[in-house]
Amino acid sequence: MFWILAAGLTAITAFAILSPLRKGRAGPAPAASYDLRVYRDQLAEVERDLERGVIGPEDAQRLRAEIGRKVLDADRRLGQAGPAGRAGRALVPALVLALMLAGAVVLYLREGVPGAPDMPLAERVAAADAAYRARPAQAEAEAQAPARPAPDLSQADPEYLAMIDQLRAAVARNPQDQQGLALLATNEMRLGNLTAARDAQQRLVDLRGDQADPVQLMQLATLMVEAAAGVVTPEAEAVLARTLTLDPDQPQARYLRGVMLIQNGRPDLAFPIWRLLLEEGPANAPWVPSIRAAIEELAWLAGEAGYRAPSDQSGPDALDLEAARDMTPADQARMAEDMVARLQDRLASQGGTPDEWARLISALSVLDRDDHARRILAEARNRFGATPEAIAPIEAAAERAGLTP
Structure with a gap:
């Protein structure tokens, strides 16, 4: 035929x-x-x-x-x-x-394979299941991941680096210090030391045992996936399962579960998860741009060829804009500082898109915090420097802010 x-x-x-x-x-x-x-x-x-x-x-x-x-x-x-x-x-x-x-x-x-017969649905599901079971373990995936460039700390604040060294020493002296491990994981991630950040977060989760909360578990899963070059390993999947058991609506865990299903040939199961996440929003959630870019192709692979993604309604809320007009300059400045702080905290704990990193760099420059913006730029380069398409908006924002020679 x-x-x-x-x-x-x-x-x-x-x-x-x-x-x-x-x-x-x-x-x-x-x-x-x-x-x-x-x-x-x-x-x-x-x-x-x-x-x-x-x-x-x-x-x-x-x-x-x-x-x-x-x-x-x-x-x-x-x-x-x-x-x-x-x-x-x-x-x-x-x-x-x-x-x-x-x-x-x-x-x-x-x-090609001229004599290959058509693969029935049952065989496709079986092949996907075989790929799922053949996934590399976390250690193997990290070993196979492309080598990351060493973090560029030339623009980092020496006092900040000295503080991190003190924190590392304190955690080494007291490995049971949960607060110290949480701070170490967050700051190692900010410096681009993914392996060290993942190790600190893993120790924190192990110490807390059944008391580990969804945020801590989600941060560990994210670090595991990043350290494995985007592969959702069996160990990372187990952490995601724990997260969703405690909080079935946790959006980032649901997003990563969709990623895992796509990686293992099950777009039919991934599409409903991503579709619901896109419809729930919010439009500025860090996972929404990735979903929006792939959802229609994913729908086609899942047998929903007529699906069209809902229109992008991202942008400032009208009520927020109206309230900002009535604020004094000092209140507007505090509002801007608060928005920048929330964005930075979210990028540090959950990650985000290159556009969001570019937005943070631009905002810090507008607030005359160029040194801080340079540290964020160095961290963004460590995260996205290996992908030209991802680093492009970040470099453009740095150039507009006058942070590059």
């Missing part, structure tokens, strides 16, 4: 390409043929004018000679544009098309 469909599509395509060339051979005559008709009509007109006495014999003879030269020239041009020439020009595209089709067949026979 496949070969019949492929041959039919190939024939239709070839006909569509060659049809204009074929029509060109039997289509309108060249311009020289029209010229010949005009010249013949002109000769007949000369003869009629001579019979009516409008022109004399000498003028008639001169006009016949002039029109005759034009007839000879048109006849010569008509011969040059004959069918043989047109057929020769049509032969070249036909040969090129034949070579392309032959090359496509050879490429498929070499790289």
Whole structure:
């Protein structure tokens, strides 16, 4: 059946390409043929004018000679544009098309699987289940992850770095200090030391045992996925399951569960999760841009080809804008500081999109906190520097803020 469909599509395509060339051979005559008709009509007109006495014999003879030269020239041009020439020009595209089709067949026979039968749904589910069970463990995934560049701390505040060193030493002296481990995990993540951050968060969760809350579990799962270069390993999935047991509505855990299902060939299960997250919002949630960019393709893979993502309603709330207009300059400044602080805390604890990191850098620059903005820029470069598309909006924001030379 496949070969019949492929041959039919190939024939239709070839006909569509060659049809204009074929029509060109039997289509309108060249311009020289029209010229010949005009010249013949002109000769007949000369003869009629001579019979009516409008022109004399000498003028008639001169006009016949002039029109005759034009007839000879048109006849010569008509011969040059004959069918043989047109057929020769049509032969070249036909040969090129034949070579392309032959090359496509050879490429498929070499790289494709001509005899492979269609895979029934049950076999596809079985293949997805096999891929799910064959996932690498956390340690293996981290070992296979691309090497990350060392964090660039040249722009970091020396006092801040000294404080982190003191915190590391304090936690080493007292490894049971839960508050110290929480602070260490957060600050190691800010510096781009993912392995150290994940290790500190893992120790914190282990110490708390059944008392670990969804936020702590979610931060551990996020660090595990980032350290594994985006792979949701069995260990990370177990942490996500604990999170969702304690808080079934935890949005970031649901998002990462959708990522895991996509990675293991189950778009049919991932689509309902991501669809609900997108509909629930809020529009400025860090996972929404990723979902919005892929949801329609995911819907098609899940068998929902007619699905269209809801329109993006992101932006400031009208009531907030109205309230801001009535504030004093000092209150507006405090409001801006509060928004920047919330954004920074969320990026540190939950991560976010490159656009959100760019927004934070721009906001810090507007607030004349360039040193802080440079530290955030260094952290963003550590996170996204390996992906040109991701780092581009961050570098653009840094350039606008005057943070780059």
